[in-house]
Amino acid sequence: MPELKGSRRKLQVAIAAMVAADVVAMGVFFSPLVGSAESRRINMSQLSAELKKKTREVEPLRDVDKKMGLAKGQISQFYKDRFALRDSDLTTELGKLASANGVRIMQAKYKQEDLTGAGVAPVEIEGNFSGDYLQLIRFINALERSKQFFTVDSVSLAGESSGPVKLDVKMHSFLRSGA
Numbered sequence: 001m002p003e004l005k006g007s008r009r010k011l012q013v014a015i016a017a018m019v020a021a022d023v024v025a026m027g028v029f030f031s032p033l034v035g036s037a038e039s040r041r042i043n044m045s046q047l048s049a050e051l052k053k054k055t056r057e058v059e060p061l062r063d064v065d066k067k068m069g070l071a072k073g074q075i076s077q078f079y080k081d082r083f084a085l086r087d088s089d090l091t092t093e094l095g096k097l098a099s100a101n102g103v104r105i106m107q108a109k110y111k112q113e114d115l116t117g118a119g120v121a122p123v124e125i126e127g128n129f130s131g132d133y134l135q136l137i138r139f140i141n142a143l144e145r146s147k148q149f150f151t152v153d154s155v156s157l158a159g160e161s162s163g164p165v166k167l168d169v170k171m172h173s174f175l176r177s178g179a
Contacts, residue, residue, distance in 0.1 A: 082149040083149055083173075084173065087123065090175070093148040097142045097146060098129065100142065101138045102135040103135050104129065104131060104164075105128075106130055106166070109125070109126045119176060120174040120175065120177070121177065122172055123172065123173050123174060124170070125171045126168070127169050127171070129166070129168075130165065130166050131164055131165065131167070136157070136165055139167075140167075143169075143171065150171050151173070152171045153172060155169055156168045
């Protein structure tokens with residue numbers, strides 16, 4: 001009988017522990033901390049929407065290492081295609097644009113600035129041109145559309161009632177370093 005009393009005692013302790021665990025589980029299930037099934041579903045849908053939003057936000061960062069390599073190649077090609085290697089290339093391009101549009105170059109000043117970290121040197125260009133109004137407009141348009149990269153900063157026109165119109169232009173271009 002002593003074995004039966006020990007087993008009975010162990011069984012009573014185990015049953016008491018299971019009843020206590022059931023009471024705790026029911027308390028947690030029905031407590032306001034956990035909330036109702038409806039509130040859990042709403043919370044789940046909000047979290048799902050937030051996950052989708054965060055996923056869309058980080059989507060552009062996928063394969064960023066490949067995109068960086070591609071961008072570096074495109075930048076190098078842009079520099080090669082659009083930036084002059086020598087200052088004489090800038091002068092030649094400016095002369096071609098002027099003569100193609102019937103504009104005369106009166107004076108052009110070039111001021112090369114220090115090389116930037118990107119391997120290009122900005123060049124400030126101040127030019128005085130003359131021609132008919134329509135020719136000068138076409139020239140400015142040609143500057144902005146040129147394969148050579150020119151940015152027109154300021155334009156001023158002056159002229160007499162008869163004769164050619166004078167155009168003063170301040171612009172920038174860039175020289176790339178290396179071959």
